[in-house]
Amino acid sequence: MMQTISQSSSNSRRLIVIGLVLLAVLFFMLDIMLGSISIPFGEVAKIVFSGESDTTAWLFIVEKIRLPKAITAVIVGCGLSVSGLQMQTLFRNPLAGPSELGITAGAGLGVAAVMLTSGSTASIYAIRQLGVSGSWLIVVMASLGAALVLSMVLLIAGRIKDNVILLIVGVMVGTITVSVISIWQYFSQPEQLQEYILWTFGSLGGIVQYHLYVLSGVVAVGLLIAFSSSKALNAMLLGENYARSMGLTVGKTRFIIMASTSLLTGSITAFCGPIGFVGIAIPHITRSLLGTSDHRILIPCCCLVGTVLMLICDIISQMPGTQTVLPINVVTSLLGAPVVIWVIVSRNNLRSSFS
Numbered sequence: 001m002m003q004t005i006s007q008s009s010s011n012s013r014r015l016i017v018i019g020l021v022l023l024a025v026l027f028f029m030l031d032i033m034l035g036s037i038s039i040p041f042g043e044v045a046k047i048v049f050s051g052e053s054d055t056t057a058w059l060f061i062v063e064k065i066r067l068p069k070a071i072t073a074v075i076v077g078c079g080l081s082v083s084g085l086q087m088q089t090l091f092r093n094p095l096a097g098p099s100e101l102g103i104t105a106g107a108g109l110g111v112a113a114v115m116l117t118s119g120s121t122a123s124i125y126a127i128r129q130l131g132v133s134g135s136w137l138i139v140v141m142a143s144l145g146a147a148l149v150l151s152m153v154l155l156i157a158g159r160i161k162d163n164v165i166l167l168i169v170g171v172m173v174g175t176i177t178v179s180v181i182s183i184w185q186y187f188s189q190p191e192q193l194q195e196y197i198l199w200t201f202g203s204l205g206g207i208v209q210y211h212l213y214v215l216s217g218v219v220a221v222g223l224l225i226a227f228s229s230s231k232a233l234n235a236m237l238l239g240e241n242y243a244r245s246m247g248l249t250v251g252k253t254r255f256i257i258m259a260s261t262s263l264l265t266g267s268i269t270a271f272c273g274p275i276g277f278v279g280i281a282i283p284h285i286t287r288s289l290l291g292t293s294d295h296r297i298l299i300p301c302c303c304l305v306g307t308v309l310m311l312i313c314d315i316i317s318q319m320p321g322t323q324t325v326l327p328i329n330v331v332t333s334l335l336g337a338p339v340v341i342w343v344i345v346s347r348n349n350l351r352s353s354f355s
Contacts, residue, residue, distance in 0.1 A: 031315050036321070071212060074307045075216055078306055079222060079264040084283050097279035101153055110143070111142050112185075150262060203327065285305055285309075316335070
């Protein structure tokens, strides 16, 4: 009987995964097709697979603007959802996420150190001219900023065992970080300030080819680290004492999770700005869909769910048929908040996944 139930559950999950893959492909194509100018599906497929088109304008729009933006949406959906999953497991807190624990703000501090540095070669203009070298500079600084804040939260976590209090501490650390950035902004030049404020709105566009190489490379490393830590994350779900009894080195595991989260959050925040909702909501949606806490299943499926929802948000932000493009952070928050509320209301035993 139990074997039949297990097999049925496995088949159900397999169907869900196949459905998510098909949805990801569908919305990826729609994201490229829709916008101020609609491009037929056949032309999009022809450009994507052969790099040719009878219409030069369509070829330029797809190759230089929409395709990089759609790929960026996939990268962001994968990276932020997995970093949020790791934070929720590490702190055993359903409300933990890169934004809520101040990690995104820490990445923003690293970006501010680059963008708002007055009178030096570290200005945003210099970054654009430096190409790949400038891209690595901003990624390294954002990742260091994220790691700094995460280290502070982890240090405090060693003394505080209450998850709710720890979450409040994370929010306060993030608030301090934002305050430091605000002081920096106050003393910055108007041109630098404008660049930074536009960055804070969040955007999937404007990422050129060499930026995409850097971003995808760093996120791929972060995801590989996360997936290789699947068993350790499963052990951490049952508490540190259980993890130690299983022969797990908790300190080393924390460092690995911190490194993965810093790379994922730091690199994405550096190029796309602070994007809310994704890190906290996607892990809960994925758990609800699959009914499991096994990270060997959750990590790849979080990538799929995150991809689908980020592509949907990008389609909405383009407002097809108009010239208006909304900041992606606005769309993810508007779409994400009701989803989070629905997940919490429909699963009043949300904490059971962390105990």
